[in-house]
Amino acid sequence: MAAGTDTDAGGGGRELLRSLVRAQRGRLASAVLLAVVAVACQLVPYLMAYRVAVELVTEAAPDGGSLIRYAVVALVAIAAGTALMGGALAISHVCAYWLLYRLRQRIAERVSVLPLGEVTRRGSGGVGKLAMEDVERIEVFVAHMLPDAVAALTVVAATTVWLFVIDWRLAVAAVAVVPLAMLAMRHATRGSGAWVAQWHGAGMAMNQAVTEFLHGIKAVKVFNRQTDTVARATDAVRRYVDSETRWGLAFLPGGAAYFTIMAANVAVVVPVGLWLYRDGAVDVPTLLLFLLLALGYTGPLTKLTGYSSQLRQVRFGADEIAALLDSPALPDTARRAPLGPASVELADVSFGYTPDRRALDGVSIHAEAGRVTAVVGPSGSGKSTVARLVSRFFDVDAGSVRVGGVDVRDMAVDQLMDTVAVVFQDPFLFHDTVRANLTLGRPDLDDETVHRAARAARCHDFILALPQGYDTVVGERGATLSGGERQRISIARALLKDAPVVVLDEATASTDPENEIAIQQAVANLATGRTLLVIAHRLSTIRDADRIVVLTDGQVVETGRHDDLVTADGTYARLWADATTSARWSLGASDERSGARG
DSSP states (O other), rough: OOOOTTTTOOOHHHHHHHHHHHTHHHHHHHEEEEEEEHHHHHHHHHHHHHHHHHHHHOOSSSHHHHHHHHHHHHHHHHHHHHHHHHHHHHHHHHHHHHHHHHHHHHHHHHHHHOOEEEEEEHHHHHHHIIIIHHHHHHHIIIIIIHHHHHHHHHHHHHHHHHHHOHHHHHHHHTHHHHHHHHHHHHHHHHTTTHHHHHHHHHHHHHHHHHHHHHHTTTHHTTTTTTHHHHHHHHHHHHHHHHHHHHHHHHHHHHHHHHHHHHHHHHHHHHHHHHHHHHHTOOOHHHHHHHHHHHHHHHHHHHHHHEEEEEHHHHHHHHHHHHHHSSSSSOOOOOOOOOOSOOEEEEEEEOOOOTTTTOOOEEEEEOOTTTSEEEOOSSTTSSHHHHHHHHHTSSSSSSSEEETTEEGGGGSSSSHHHHEEEEEOOOOOSSSSSSSHHTTOTTTTHHHHHHHHHHHHHHHHHHHHHHHGGGGBOOOOGTTTTTTHHHHHHHHHHHHHHHHSSEEEESSSTOOOHHHHHHHHHHHHHHHHHEEEEOOOOOGGGGGOOSEEEETTEEEEEEOOOOHHHHHHHHHHHHHHHHHHHHHHHHOOOOOOHHHHOO
16 A cells, blocks of 8 residues: 655545535534634633732732632533533534434445445455444544644633733743654654554454454364464454554653653743842732743643544545545446346357456357256356346446446446346355345335245245254354245345356355255246356356356357257266266265165
8 A cells, every 4th residue: 555645645635524524514514613602611711820829919908709709610610621621512512422323324234336346455354443432533633623722722822812911921931842842753653554544554454354254153163264364363462563663662752752742831931930020020920820821731632632543544544535536437338228038148249357367258149038048167167257247237348248248347336136036056145034135125025925035945944944944044144044044045045036047156065965856946937937157166056047158268169058068978967977077986985875874
């Protein structure tokens, strides 16, 4: 991640922050006004202390009633200041939570229309950090930093004016340390843009590593790789800590000098004040007032400096959020084009996930409407890429993908999603009820329609056996169901979507024989009256397909029906021979185990 300087970086983030503030400027103005009045109230006790000092020094017999009044005024001012600041923070929090909601909504909306490649490149951990941690920092900026910073600035400005009105010589003594402190802070924050960039990048890498570890925890345990995966996640956390530590150490010399100098203003005010008092230039009340104000003068400045450091972090996170929100969406014509028969055609398609490596090179496939077309090939041949391009998770580099005779880039994205249903190899189920997962595309369906689809997908019986039937919550990513059960639910979901084109991406690749039979029956019901494009791993599941397309190294090498391709003794025949040999090995192993049990 490249780091810019403070002067040339963050334009997108600054504009994002400005737009968020503008959206709630009325409420924020009220919060700021209350904060300013609260600060004014906080200065009243100093004035009352000054009046008490004058009364005690100048009057031979101080008026007890006046002293009590001064004390009451000070207490009322303190209470009023506290209440007003509380009101300011309450209003700023309301604004901040609204902005937090709106910003996360915008992030979700943008992610939903981005090309899948852009989301994959950023990673779920990176996007999650933007949506959670960086948005939270913006919330803190609006809810706390904005009113507090205005209040602190008001204290500094009002106190400075007051000091110079009372005695310019003592005022100069009180503020003399500030320029020196600012020079120290400038040294401390030198190169902070680069430090913030490294820190932010390390944070995103840490989020990605931890998220990946949590998502893959089952595989980690099954393959007993806890040591390796924990080490990778720990290493990412350590790099984050190291980045933050190096930043802190770089800040330490100048920062320590800054805080030391700011705390030393009393050491300047006291000797200057005593010298002026000795010469009769100031009286005791004035000297006491300056001592009181000097003790509190640098506190707000220190708070402002701390906010400036936090603001750099907020701005950098806002830059990343703005970059995500400005990322180009998948182009959408928004035109619902008239479609012909529900065929699928790839015409001379070339595509690569990276510029230097093509997944498909000049591929042409025609899946006739109402027929079953299978795409097979060895691992890495480009089979799943075909499914992703038909679903328009990516756009082709060259050639075209047509559905119903229309280029998928020329139809509205929602029309394509209505036309094509996809059943993935590893279907995703939400942490919700079975019914909610089944009716994801059409939540208004009645129970009879849902049950009919579930029966057709061979999942109705096991759903009824669940503790709450269709109202059973399936857990995160469907964790309470087996892989085959999740697959059949995803097929039922595709049936309920009732799309004319269905893409099955390795639907039976990792299922046991019993589930495979149930899934094949469900697929047969799914194929009725629809165009089925099957990305197949197990060749036994597609031997009856109307057309089989064989890919090797991203190119079509054979097409035809099963018997013809086996007779041709080409790539498909070798794949089929390997598949049948593997099946015989499995059967042989099963027979041996049966004999041992006997």
